[in-house]
Amino acid sequence: MRAQFITGTGTDIGKTWLACALLRHWREQGKRPEALKPVLSGFDPADPAASDAGALLAALGRPVDARALDAIAPWRYAAPLSPDMASAREGRLVPFDALVAFTRRAAEKAAGPLLVEGVGGVMVPLDEHHTVRDWIAASGLSCLLVTGSYLGSMSHTLTALECLAHAGVPVAAIAVNESDGSDVALGPTLASLTNHVGGIPLLGIRRDDPGPGIARLAGLLA
Numbered sequence: 001m002r003a004q005f006i007t008g009t010g011t012d013i014g015k016t017w018l019a020c021a022l023l024r025h026w027r028e029q030g031k032r033p034e035a036l037k038p039v040l041s042g043f044d045p046a047d048p049a050a051s052d053a054g055a056l057l058a059a060l061g062r063p064v065d066a067r068a069l070d071a072i073a074p075w076r077y078a079a080p081l082s083p084d085m086a087s088a089r090e091g092r093l094v095p096f097d098a099l100v101a102f103t104r105r106a107a108e109k110a111a112g113p114l115l116v117e118g119v120g121g122v123m124v125p126l127d128e129h130h131t132v133r134d135w136i137a138a139s140g141l142s143c144l145l146v147t148g149s150y151l152g153s154m155s156h157t158l159t160a161l162e163c164l165a166h167a168g169v170p171v172a173a174i175a176v177n178e179s180d181g182s183d184v185a186l187g188p189t190l191a192s193l194t195n196h197v198g199g200i201p202l203l204g205i206r207r208d209d210p211g212p213g214i215a216r217l218a219g220l221l222a
Contacts, residue, residue, distance in 0.1 A: 003107035003114035004172055004221055005136045005143040007164075009156040010121040014177040014205075015146050016052040018217075019115045020059035021210060025218045026113050027061065033113040035060060036106055037073045038099055039126065041119060042080030051076075052117065074102065084125040094126045096135070103139040113222050116141065122160045133167050142170040144221065148179040149189040149204075158196055173201040173220055180207060 008015045019035060026033040035056040048054050053073035054064045062068050069076070075094055077086035087093045103116055116139070118124075118132045125131055136143055143164065147157040157174065164171055174197060178186045186204045193202055201220055205213040 003110055003116060003141055005103075005116045005118060005139065005141040006146060007118045007132060007136060007143050007160075008121050008146040009148070009153065009160045011124075013121070013146050013148055015117055016055050018144075018146055018175055018177065018205065018214075019117050020055050021214045022113075022115060022218050022221070023056065023059040025214050026222065027059075029218075031112050031222065033060070033115070034106070034110055035072060035115045035117065036103070037117045037119075038102055039075045039083050039094055039119045040073045041077045041083055041086040043073075043076040043078060045076075045078075056117070075099065082124050083119055084127050087127070094130075096127060096130045096138075099126070099135060100138040103135070103141070107139065107141060122163050133163055133169065136164070136169050137167040142172045144217075145171055145174045146177060147174065148177050148182070149184050149186045150179040150182045151184050153179070153184070154189065154192055154196075157193060161197065161200075171200050173203060173217060175213075175217055176202070176204045178205060178207040 006015050006019055023033045023035055037053045037056055040053055043051050049064045053069055057064045057068050079086040079089050083094050122133050123131050145160055147153050176189055190204045203213050203217050
């Protein structure tokens, strides 16, 4: 398997939840997955287990300690803001070249499935000149695009796909996490998107029964 970059149509779309579900599934299948969350904002050092990196470490069956956090999430910021704003508050800007080199090294060394989770959505700014899309493209990875079934998600999904295509980023699959409390059903969302995604594999993850969708996605990526 090539390493996959997990990005989304926006924040709080379920990237970390989906990554953790994939990691647990692969571990149950006897694989040895790895995960990274290189850039992390909204990090509380008093409660690292509550962070996205903490959730990934738990899914990997590893302790949430300083050494493990440094290994998978070296650029951590306190403010729950986009990385450019969060890093500016601390006077520690995201070093784009180092971030890309870190990601590429991890992908080259990975012996099993590797998930690199981004931050926010596709076009979230990392600094004054780069976005998450630039990070994905420079890293040479294909991506898993995570979206939802909320009202407006189809436009957000197709816009994200257009942005990724413009940068030459291949999309391995689109995962539609069923949105909690949405009046838009998952089935019709999938049916509508199918007409517009150009043959990219499209999978739905049901909130009340995510297992089958996770298994199909894990098989596709691995």
